[in-house]
Amino acid sequence: MAAATPAIRSPTASPRDWLVPLVLFALLAAVPLLAKLGPEGFILSLMTRVVVVALAAMSLDLLIGYGGLVSFGHAAFLGIGAYAVGILSSHGIEEAGPQLAAAIGGSVLFALASGVIALRTQGVYFIMITLAFGQMLFFLATALSGYGGDDGMTLPGRSLLFDRPWLKGDAALYWVSLAVLGAAYLGLRRVTASRFGRVLRGLKENEIRMEAVGFEAFRYRLVAYALAGAVAGVAGFLLANLSGFVSPAVMSWQRSGDLIFVVVLGGLGSLHGAILGAAAFLLAEEVLSHYLEHWRLVFGPLLVLAVLFARGGLVGIGRGRGA
Amino acid sequence: MTWTLFALQALNGVQFGLILFLIAAGLTLVFGVMDFINLAHGVQYMVGAYLTAAFAAWTGSFGTALLLALPSALAFGLLLEALVFRHLYDRDHLDQVLATFGIIIFLNEAVRVVWGAAPLGVPVPDILSGSIPIGGLNYPVYRLAIIAAGLGVAGLLYGIVGHTRIGMLVRAGATNAPMVSALGVNIRLLFTVVFGFGAMLAGFAGAMVAPILSVEPGMGDNVLILAFVVIVIGGIGSVRGAFLGAILVGLVDTLGRFFAPTLLRFVLDPSAASQTGRAIAPMLIYILMAATLFVKPSGLFPAKR
Amino acid sequence: MTEPLLRLEGLSKSYGALRVTDDVSLDLRPGELHAVIGPNGAGKTTLVHQISGLARSDRGRVLFAGRDVTRLSMAERVRLGLARSFQIISVLPAFTALENVAVAVQARSGSSFRFLRPARRDDALNAPALALLERFGLAHRAGVPAALLSYGEKRQLELAVALATAPSLLILDEPLAGTSHDESRGVVEILRALKGEITILLIEHDMEAVFALADRVSVLVYGKVVATGDPATIRADPQVRAAYLGEEAA
Known part of the structure; x- marks a missing residue:
């Protein structure tokens, strides 16, 4: 009886829950220093991409890993964020504040509007309808001939902070991106552990059970969908600043597929798995494309093999043996 | 004159819809019977087109090429099924999406390696190369041939699914798969047959469009998404739903692109109308899909109960 | 006579041509433990779904505490105090x-x-x-x-979950199904203790438990209520014996 005293206070908390993310962020924080040892601009730009993709993937993890909502249109929010920068700066508004407000506001609006319809559906219908909404936005972007249409548009420069070019340096953009990622990680970690997060996780486990204790699935999922969209919108803002270029390609359905892959590769339902997944994905792409012209011939089968054999993602690799 | 134009555009819409149907039919059956979401179905269409292009270049005859391409597409589909897909039937949809996404990446690149990135062309066969006058305008015979072929396949499918033993099993499987395997039917064999047939239909669609579209890497991707829209509108697992959904999507898309700018001219000035029209037109089918799902969350003819 | 806590008025539900519940009318008095018995396929679980809001009724009304809840979702009904457990374990x-x-x-x-x-x-x-x-x-x-958890523990957990919503009416869909003898005795004790505290609608196959616990019993056969009364009356009702208990008496 003594041994069975219930661990009421966070029964599954283990040092591991903090250790791995801590190491990951420490490594990311060391990047600007290490970058000086090599081609600095290249390393910083690649690692900023890792951070930005991790941010988008982390928000997708909130949906897939915690909410059980397999969204196949998440790149649409990247696109909204990126176009918020592109469209506003083409009208002379280069200040980050309004751009971010537009990125977040646009993402939330789109999430609410599309979520109201998509979240009425289940399972595979949800996958396909999110895909369709993503495509809808993609085609809208290609038709925006005033903003580059198919070809996209080049930005006049990076966003301004309080009228100053704080983001101009590569290291500055990296640090800002990393800070956003850190804030998103801490924020989402709290959200997933909160009352709201518990409802979201419960709905993934057993929707009818949750409705039978009084939770209306739709509302909680819609809020989660909007929250994830907002975070991905911020990632889109950063992505536009990183590449200095905005085109419909950022929200093609393949990008949405990439994001799902990153989350699954890293490990669902862990948040920091998104960082591991993004690093592994982008570095593998970088290395493969460096050595092989047709690197996708290797990359595609790798994806298939990863699905067939590496279940639980990178996060799960050490965990299985450690336990 | 505008009525003739409308009629011709409607014919184009039907022709596009029938091509979509050929792809969507396999997709909806595979999904309905096996609960398997196959993103790589679009590459079957691309492979069909490439095989036809290759065989046409080799034999110099579209007819022979078509006859060779169909069994090859079938064999290719069965090969993929045996190598990859059959290991995914028991997995969740997320795994299926990812693995078949990997196949798309691979095959799009493989096609680029084998045939190059430049689009290939396939000449329209001589007997079908002319055009016939419809209301003062000329309409290509080949497109009419596609319509005829599409309707023929649709009729054939209707007969098979509605009136044969295997069709009955397919319908039963789409409604309640565990029950079918409880009946002692070799469900794996049924899966393989359905899968191979679906792959061949998609390949046939690719072969048919090879002479009128450019055959290029990635050509299956957008068509795949349209096919998804079709089966979601029609109701997953329903061939009848796929047919109606396909025709609907084909018409709305084709007519929308053509007439949206014109219609908007009534409310906007010409340049704004043309710009807005071109922006709205590609979104129409997605709006159609959203509206359908808003009213009927499982599509028009849901097969599952 | 006090106002019923739950009133069903002519509830019907069909799946295709199959009429699963047929014009079911029933009153539950506050504080009573009302059992619904009936052979397999009588429509008991469907009735629970209709009362709890998991299934829409084709016809009829559900009144809970004087309020028409027929169009409310399951979650809304739970928040009003109408909780349920599931026949198939749901945790x-x-x-x-x-x-x-x-x-x-x-x-x-x-x-x-x-x-x-x-x-x-x-x-x-x-x-x-x-x-x-x-x-x-x-x-x-x-x-x-x-x-x-073991099967019996899950059953008990489900009861605890249902009670945690602080219901004034608790619908239990076969809470003893699949439990061991000891576990089912435990559950019966708990139900006995709950009796009087809250109103309970009990769907159950275990006749021993039903007749030991229930204040009133309704018999459902082919989707219709064929009899309602106190346990002794139901036991004696010739129609009930013929339609249902007859299986055991024979």
């Missing part, structure tokens, strides 16, 4: 036993649109949840994921 497998109950407590105590405070360390949720687990003798299993 959150990855959640601990404590969390399964705590999330139900959470549903009735304040908004769940709270994003920052960790729910797991919220004593306002954990304390009542733990008290309920204690009541069912599950306190020592509080930290165990529900998936790892």
Whole structure:
């Protein structure tokens, strides 16, 4: 009886829950220093991409890993964020504040509007309808001939902070991106552990059970969908600043597929798995494309093999043996 | 004159819809019977087109090429099924999406390696190369041939699914798969047959469009998404739903692109109308899909109960 | 005569051509334990679905505490105090036993649109949840994921979850199904203790338990209520014996 005293206070908390993310962020924080040892601009730009993709993937993890909502249109929010920068700066508004407000506001609006319809559906219908909404936005972007249409548009420069070019340096953009990622990680970690997060996780486990204790699935999922969209919108803002270029390609359905892959590769339902997944994905792409012209011939089968054999993602690799 | 134009555009819409149907039919059956979401179905269409292009270049005859391409597409589909897909039937949809996404990446690149990135062309066969006058305008015979072929396949499918033993099993499987395997039917064999047939239909669609579209890497991707829209509108697992959904999507898309700018001219000035029209037109089918799902969350003819 | 807590008026539901419940009318008095018995396929579970809101009724009305709830969702009905358990075990497998109950407590105590405070360390949720687990003798299993509990423990957990929503009416769909003899005795004791505290609609196959617990019994055959009365009357009703108990008497 003594041994069975219930661990009421966070029964599954283990040092591991903090250790791995801590190491990951420490490594990311060391990047600007290490970058000086090599081609600095290249390393910083690649690692900023890792951070930005991790941010988008982390928000997708909130949906897939915690909410059980397999969204196949998440790149649409990247696109909204990126176009918020592109469209506003083409009208002379280069200040980050309004751009971010537009990125977040646009993402939330789109999430609410599309979520109201998509979240009425289940399972595979949800996958396909999110895909369709993503495509809808993609085609809208290609038709925006005033903003580059198919070809996209080049930005006049990076966003301004309080009228100053704080983001101009590569290291500055990296640090800002990393800070956003850190804030998103801490924020989402709290959200997933909160009352709201518990409802979201419960709905993934057993929707009818949750409705039978009084939770209306739709509302909680819609809020989660909007929250994830907002975070991905911020990632889109950063992505536009990183590449200095905005085109419909950022929200093609393949990008949405990439994001799902990153989350699954890293490990669902862990948040920091998104960082591991993004690093592994982008570095593998970088290395493969460096050595092989047709690197996708290797990359595609790798994806298939990863699905067939590496279940639980990178996060799960050490965990299985450690336990 | 505008009525003739409308009629011709409607014919184009039907022709596009029938091509979509050929792809969507396999997709909806595979999904309905096996609960398997196959993103790589679009590459079957691309492979069909490439095989036809290759065989046409080799034999110099579209007819022979078509006859060779169909069994090859079938064999290719069965090969993929045996190598990859059959290991995914028991997995969740997320795994299926990812693995078949990997196949798309691979095959799009493989096609680029084998045939190059430049689009290939396939000449329209001589007997079908002319055009016939419809209301003062000329309409290509080949497109009419596609319509005829599409309707023929649709009729054939209707007969098979509605009136044969295997069709009955397919319908039963789409409604309640565990029950079918409880009946002692070799469900794996049924899966393989359905899968191979679906792959061949998609390949046939690719072969048919090879002479009128450019055959290029990635050509299956957008068509795949349209096919998804079709089966979601029609109701997953329903061939009848796929047919109606396909025709609907084909018409709305084709007519929308053509007439949206014109219609908007009534409310906007010409340049704004043309710009807005071109922006709205590609979104129409997605709006159609959203509206359908808003009213009927499982599509028009849901097969599952 | 007091106002009924639950009133069913002509509830009907068909699946295709099959009429599963047919014009069911029933009154539940506040505080009573009302059992519904009937052979397999009589439509008992469908009736529970219709009352709880999991299934839409084709015809008829459900009145709860004087209010028409026919068009409300299951979640809305639960928040009014109409809770249910499931015939097929329904728990959150990855959640601990404590969390399964705590999330139900959470549903009735304040908004769940709270994003920052960790729910797991919220004593306002954990304390009542733990008290309920204690009541069912599950306190020592509080930290165990529900998936790892025994079948009987899951049944008890489900009861604890239903009670955690603080219902005034509890619908139990075969709470004894699949439990061992000892476990089912435990559940019967708990139901006896709950009796009078809240109103209970009990669907059950175990006749011994039904006749020991129920204040009144209704018999459902082919979707129709063929008799309602106190246990002794039902036992004696010739129509009931013929239609249902007859199987056992023969």
